[in-house]
Amino acid sequence: CIKAFRVRDEGWLDEIHRWLAALDSCGGRGNLAGVLLDAFSLAARGGSGQKFNWTMVADARISGKLAGVDPIILAGGLDATCVGTAIETVRPWAVDVASGVEKAPGVKDLRKVADFIRATKEGDELKSEFWL
Structure with a gap:
């Protein structure tokens, strides 16, 4: 499973950390495939198209507070104009995109998808563990 926060x-x-501790206390993380970080929105539980402050995640990673919280999947308002910066800042294992590549709700735009993929590859110049 992928748990979204x-x-x-x-x-x-x-x-x-509270959620992972609870998971550990009842058998472990065997079925946990990743932790997805998305923007908070009162209007929606995901899919809001809103960004959040990625430096909070980067700071937590640098300080070691994310030790044991891998892999991280980044979501929230990503599109071709910002995904490179998001990858460089957070160093996620993967990114999640929906509305950032749509021309209308639920309708993908092939040009936006291609631009997003290109920007994702460019944002991963450091060749991290990023999966594409």
Whole structure:
């Protein structure tokens, strides 16, 4: 499974660690495929197209507070104009995109998809563990 967390403020990291501790106490993380970080929105639980402050995640990674919280999948308002910066900042294992490549709700735009893929590859110049 992939567990999604909505990032609003510094409390997101405590929420992840509480959830992982609960998971560990009842048998472990065997079925956990990743942790998805998305923007908090009152209007929607995912799919809002809103970005969040990626530096909070980068700072947590640098300080070691994300040790054991891998792989990270980044979501939230990603499109071709920002995905490169998001990848360079967060260093996620993967990114999730929906509305950032749509021409209308639920309708993908092939040009936007191609631009997104190109920008994703360019954003991963450091050749991290990013999966594409």
